[in-house]
Amino acid sequence: MDYLGQLLANGLVLGAIYALAAVAFTLVYGVVRLVNFAFGELFMLGAFLTASLMLPEVRLLGAIVPMPGFSLPVAAAGAIALTAALGVLVDRIAYRPLRNAPRLAPLITSIAVSVVLQSLAQTVWGAEELRFPEFHLATLPPVVLFDSIYLSVMDLVVMATALAAMLGLSAFIARSSLGRAMRASAEDQMAATLVGIPVNRVVAAAFAIGSGFAALAGLLYAQTYGFAHSSMGFLPGLKALTAAVLGGIGSIPGAALGGLILGLVEALGSGYLPNGTAWKDAISFVLLVGLLYLRPQGLLGKPELNSAGRGSLLGGASEFGAGWLRAAFGKLDGGLARAASAGTPAALGLLALALVVGALLPSDYWLRILTLVVIYGMLASGLNVIVGFAGLLDLGFVAFWAVGAYLTSILFVLVLKDQFGVEPATIWWLLYLNLPLAGLLAAGFAVMLGTPTLRLRGDYLAIMTLGFGEIVRVVAINWMDLTNGPMGIRGIPAPNLFGIALGSPRAQFFFALALAVVVVFAIARLVRSYVGRAWVAIREDEEAAEAMGVPTARYKLYAYAASGFVGGFVGVFYAHTQQYISPLNFSLFENILLLMLVVLGGLGTFIGPFVGALIWIVFLQLALDLPFVQAYPETRFALLGIVLIVLMVFRPQGLAASARVALTMPGARPANAKEAA
Amino acid sequence: MKPLTGAPSPAPLLEARAITVRFGGLQAVGDLDMAIGRNAIHGLIGPNGAGKTTVLNVLTGFVRPTEGELVFDGAEIGGLGVNGFARRGLARTFQNIRLFGAMTVLESVLVGAHQRFSANALSLVFGRRAARAAEAAMIARAYELLAFVGLGAEVADRVATTLSYGHQRRVEIARALISSPKLLLLDEPLAGMNAVEKAEIADLVRQVRAQGIAVLLIEHDMQVVRRLCDHLTVLEYGRKLADGPPEQVLADPAVQAAYLGRAR
Ligand SMILES: Nc1ncnc2c1ncn2[C@@H]1O[C@H](COP(=O)(O)OP(=O)(O)O)[C@@H](O)[C@H]1O
Ligand SMILES: [Mg+2]
Numbered sequence: 001m002d003y004l005g006q007l008l009a010n011g012l013v014l015g016a017i018y019a020l021a022a023v024a025f026t027l028v029y030g031v032v033r034l035v036n037f038a039f040g041e042l043f044m045l046g047a048f049l050t051a052s053l054m055l056p057e058v059r060l061l062g063a064i065v066p067m068p069g070f071s072l073p074v075a076a077a078g079a080i081a082l083t084a085a086l087g088v089l090v091d092r093i094a095y096r097p098l099r100n101a102p103r104l105a106p107l108i109t110s111i112a113v114s115v116v117l118q119s120l121a122q123t124v125w126g127a128e129e130l131r132f133p134e135f136h137l138a139t140l141p142p143v144v145l146f147d148s149i150y151l152s153v154m155d156l157v158v159m160a161t162a163l164a165a166m167l168g169l170s171a172f173i174a175r176s177s178l179g180r181a182m183r184a185s186a187e188d189q190m191a192a193t194l195v196g197i198p199v200n201r202v203v204a205a206a207f208a209i210g211s212g213f214a215a216l217a218g219l220l221y222a223q224t225y226g227f228a229h230s231s232m233g234f235l236p237g238l239k240a241l242t243a244a245v246l247g248g249i250g251s252i253p254g255a256a257l258g259g260l261i262l263g264l265v266e267a268l269g270s271g272y273l274p275n276g277t278a279w280k281d282a283i284s285f286v287l288l289v290g291l292l293y294l295r296p297q298g299l300l301g302k303p304e305l306n307s308a309g310r311g312s313l314l315g316g317a318s319e320f321g322a323g324w325l326r327a328a329f330g331k332l333d334g335g336l337a338r339a340a341s342a343g344t345p346a347a348l349g350l351l352a353l354a355l356v357v358g359a360l361l362p363s364d365y366w367l368r369i370l371t372l373v374v375i376y377g378m379l380a381s382g383l384n385v386i387v388g389f390a391g392l393l394d395l396g397f398v399a400f401w402a403v404g405a406y407l408t409s410i411l412f413v414l415v416l417k418d419q420f421g422v423e424p425a426t427i428w429w430l431l432y433l434n435l436p437l438a439g440l441l442a443a444g445f446a447v448m449l450g451t452p453t454l455r456l457r458g459d460y461l462a463i464m465t466l467g468f469g470e471i472v473r474v475v476a477i478n479w480m481d482l483t484n485g486p487m488g489i490r491g492i493p494a495p496n497l498f499g500i501a502l503g504s505p506r507a508q509f510f511f512a513l514a515l516a517v518v519v520v521f522a523i524a525r526l527v528r529s530y531v532g533r534a535w536v537a538i539r540e541d542e543e544a545a546e547a548m549g550v551p552t553a554r555y556k557l558y559a560y561a562a563s564g565f566v567g568g569f570v571g572v573f574y575a576h577t578q579q580y581i582s583p584l585n586f587s588l589f590e591n592i593l594l595l596m597l598v599v600l601g602g603l604g605t606f607i608g609p610f611v612g613a614l615i616w617i618v619f620l621q622l623a624l625d626l627p628f629v630q631a632y633p634e635t636r637f638a639l640l641g642i643v644l645i646v647l648m649v650f651r652p653q654g655l656a657a658s659a660r661v662a663l664t665m666p667g668a669r670p671a672n673a674k675e676a677a
Numbered sequence: 678m679k680p681l682t683g684a685p686s687p688a689p690l691l692e693a694r695a696i697t698v699r700f701g702g703l704q705a706v707g708d709l710d711m712a713i714g715r716n717a718i719h720g721l722i723g724p725n726g727a728g729k730t731t732v733l734n735v736l737t738g739f740v741r742p743t744e745g746e747l748v749f750d751g752a753e754i755g756g757l758g759v760n761g762f763a764r765r766g767l768a769r770t771f772q773n774i775r776l777f778g779a780m781t782v783l784e785s786v787l788v789g790a791h792q793r794f795s796a797n798a799l800s801l802v803f804g805r806r807a808a809r810a811a812e813a814a815m816i817a818r819a820y821e822l823l824a825f826v827g828l829g830a831e832v833a834d835r836v837a838t839t840l841s842y843g844h845q846r847r848v849e850i851a852r853a854l855i856s857s858p859k860l861l862l863l864d865e866p867l868a869g870m871n872a873v874e875k876a877e878i879a880d881l882v883r884q885v886r887a888q889g890i891a892v893l894l895i896e897h898d899m900q901v902v903r904r905l906c907d908h909l910t911v912l913e914y915g916r917k918l919a920d921g922p923p924e925q926v927l928a929d930p931a932v933q934a935a936y937l938g939r940a941r
Contacts, residue, residue, distance in 0.1 A: 525802045529812065530787065530794040533780070537788045540777035547737060549763035549792040549856055558798075604779075660836075663784045665804075668812040 002148035007271040008264065009145075013155045013224060015263020016162035020217035021240030022247065022255035023169065024210035030186030030250040031206040034095060035459050037110045039214045040237020041117035042083050044230060046215025047132070047222035048125055049079035054133040060124050072135040076219050080212045087211025088204050096200065097649045104393065105652040107462065108599060109645050111592050116641035119634045122230040127634075129227040138223075158220045165216060166256055169209065173252070178205050186250055214240075234588075235281060238470065239266075242288040245463060262287065275478070282474040285467040292464045293452040329651050336602050336611070336656035344666065350607070351517065358509045367505035369621055373613045374512040375574055378519045380597040380609030382566025387595065388604035389527060390559035391539025393462040395591050396449065396469030400564040402476060402586040403445055404438035404571020409489040409581055410482065417491070424493035431495055434572045435515075442568025443561040450560035454553050469588060476583040488582025495576045508577050515573055516610075519566055524606055524661075526562060533663045535559055536604070596644060602656025616640070688751065690715045690891050691736065691767075691860055696745035698731050698915075705731040706742070706915040713860065713908075718882060718892045720902045720923070723912035724935060729895045730772055732912070733862050736893070737769045738762035750859060764792050766859035770849040770866060772895075776837040782848050783833040786819040789852035815855070822851040826881060843874050847881075854885065861885055862893040867901060879905050899936070903927060911935070 053075035173179035247254025494503035602608030796808035
């Protein structure tokens with residue numbers, strides 16, 4: 001009972017924090033239908049700003065800067081105000097131009113804003129934790145309830161603050177005209193515009209309040225755990241989103257309820273499940289996935305939020321940018337479109353070019369980088385099947401990649417070498433067996449994960465797949481016996497063919513190229529058939545596709561399977577070239593990166609993923625020559641984020657908007673047959 | 678074709694029995710009985726908002742009726758998913774054209790032939806001859822159908838949504854026909870067309886029927902309906918107002934009141 005009481009108390013503290021951050025997600029989603037992933041980072045900034053304002057001095061960009069040394073309440077108020085202003089600014093710059101753009105553009109922008117904010121925070125405050133200064137109330141002795149439950153004074157302060165903030169917000173929404181306008185927009189944005197509610201002001205208010213709540217949650221979190229760190233917002237951000245979805249995104253009481261439930265479930269789970277502390281992150285995501293499966297609209301939400309527009313994930317033209325900019329984008333688009341539709345001769349030409357470069361390039365360093373380009377290109381191609389062709393936004397793709405990488409690593413290292421003492425070189429052929437085996441395993445896995453998502457669309461689909469990806473990562477970290485946990489698996493042998501080690505960068509590049517040929521060829525053959533036509537039809541208009549006799553559920557699963565197969569297949573090779581894997585290799589960030597590569601190079605094309613990978617990875621290396629980037633390597637990610645934001649604002653339809661591939665089998669057309677004869 | 682074994686009227690192709698559709702509080706279709714004969718051109722008419730599209734949605738599985746049952750070609754089909762309706766031989770077009778964006782005309786039409794393909798993933802990847810032959814056969818069929826609906830082969834490679842409105846309608850009809858349906862359901866295919874185009878499409882409908890495919894046609898133009906249809910069902914406020922041969926139905930005072938009393 002004492003133990004339970006203590007867990008409940010801890011759960012309430014955590015739940016209060018989640019609830020505050022969940023309000024941020026829910027408020028903004030209610031008004032603009034945007035899942036603003038950047039709230040996790042605003043949460044983190046709230047913590048950093050508060051800590052900085054409380055300290056006498058902090059190290060910023062490596063220099064010691066004197067600080068006012070306020071007490072916690074004053075510092076918190078300052079941090080909240082600053083973060084709220086930042087939230088409004090972000091909306092103004094990155095989201096407002098995209099109000100009418102289709103689903104993927106604002107989602108990408110919000111992810112990009114996250115990346116920018118996190119990289120900047122790391123640049124400014126450094127990669128180490130910043131200790132959160134102790135507030136004088138925290139030195140008071142804890143309150144003891146029922147002789148056994150210990151609550152620090154600060155825990156009580158956290159709960160009281162959260163309660164006060166929630167009540168304040170409720171009163172604001174019920175009483176003030178701005179609050180009422182906010183609620184009206186949440187109910188029906190169209191009607192709100194019609195009755196003359198100034199939507200932009202309402203949205204700005206929602207962002208200000210939401211960002212303020214995120215900052216408050218972040219500083220309370222940092223206060224409770226005693227530190228601030230640039231990546232601290234990531235998991236709590238996802239959990240707050242989970243809480244918001246749990247309660248029914250768009251509903252403020254729902255967010256409070258979802259936050260409390262999540263906090264309590266997490267506290268109880270980590271207290272009672274075997275090895276529960278390690279698994280507590282998985283608990284939240286299992287809850288999320290289960291709820292979305294059973295009741296997609298959340299506990300208190302509305303079902304119509306689980307819907308999505310038709311057509312490609314990107315689209316619509318920007319109203320911004322000068323004529324020359326549009327013309328330039330148009331030219332680039334035309335070029336990419338021509339490249340995408342050039343077909344087999346162009347593909348063979350590119351392959352020949354790659355072979356020549358691979359044979360002549362003197363630098364091992366650049367060969368390694370090009371190998372990485374090919375690997376990422378292949379992975380992005382796999383993701384492209386589901387996102388680009390079938391139009392399903394999948395944020396859990398890395399899981400399939402992880403399945404392949406772990407399968408081969410576990411077999412080679414943990415089982416054969418460690419258990420049976422088999423030298424990898426003697427069983428070199430196993431790699432070639434593992435490639436299709438891992439592909440099939442990952443495909444099966446993809447179908448398993450895909451099945452419960454079939455009813456979901458748009459943002460909910462993205463959130464659910466994201467939940468799956470996180471579950472797989474947490475499992476990889478914690479299932480020590482199977483995966484070696486966070487230590488990862490070392491000593492994975494380099495590829496080998498008939499006893500000839502293919503360890504040299506040049507050999508590996510050619511190996512990668514050979515796999516890429518297989519991957520692109522197989523994908524192209526599937527896409528250029530009735531299967532690909534069914535996928536694109538589903539992407540463009542799911543109902544009409546059904547009416548044409550396409551069993552859409554089955555074809556979505558095929559898309560998951562094909563995408564999973566590629567992930568698993570490439571994962572095997574990835575493990576053997578890296579020779580070391582750990583759960584860190586398969587983070588959500590990697591998935592986002594792959595998505596960005598596809599968007600950069602062209603959704604729904606064959607060469608797009610490789611173009612995107614080439615641009616990004618080569619940029620990553622070249623940027624290292626800049627002195628500033630050398631000092632702060634993480635600014636490269638900020639730059640990627642900025643590039644993406646600019647791209648989405650000025651060109652929400654993506655660089656290769658008009659690129660499309662033919663969806664009929666080459667050589668099956670009567671005209672072609674005549675030519676050949 | 679089944680031989681007529683003395684029965685005066687063979688079983689209808691599609692029978693809808695006591696169909697009721699409610700959207701929340703609104704009853705869009707009430708207790709509707711309707712039978713579409715084999716090889717008929719069956720007109721479904723009624724003022725705007727009468728529930729015609731809803732009936733067509735029920736007959737193609739888009740809307741599950743609140744009550745009632747559907748028998749198609751002798752089998753109960755009410756429980757099927759939308760693609761099941763299509764697979765049984767019910768093909769449709771949409772009142773607001775719904776072609777697939779980013780697809781060429783040829784590709785769009787081929788989507789309609791989806792159920793005719795059966796190659797598995799491996800034979801697709803390895804380009805087996807049977808898979809190629811099936812594709813080539815369907816492409817040839819698609820070209821035939823494009824010609825049949827009055828489109829030249831030169832539009833085949835244009836993105837379908839960039840065509841003119843009238844041409845898009847024809848693509849939609851070709852996309853529905855390529856599945857070799859038993860019943861083609863057209864939701865206001867003549868809307869927004871000039872007299873020449875209307876005559877062409879009406880002619881097309883007759884040719885479809887000549888191939889042994891029954892047609893359900895929603896249409897407002899009474900001249901066309903009178904000349905084209907063998908049988909009419911009139912809806913008003915979701916209920917059946919009249920049902921029978923065109924001459925008889927259009928002479929019915931209740932139908933005239935429903936039509937003449939309004940704008941149309
Ligand atoms: N999905 C729907 N949800 C709610 N009401 C609908 C829906 N579809 C149609 N209705 C309503 O049903 C009635 C009949 O519509 P419809 O079948 O489109 O008529 P018609 O095609 O004869 O013009 C209309 O009042 C319409 O608003
Ligand atoms: Mg209608």
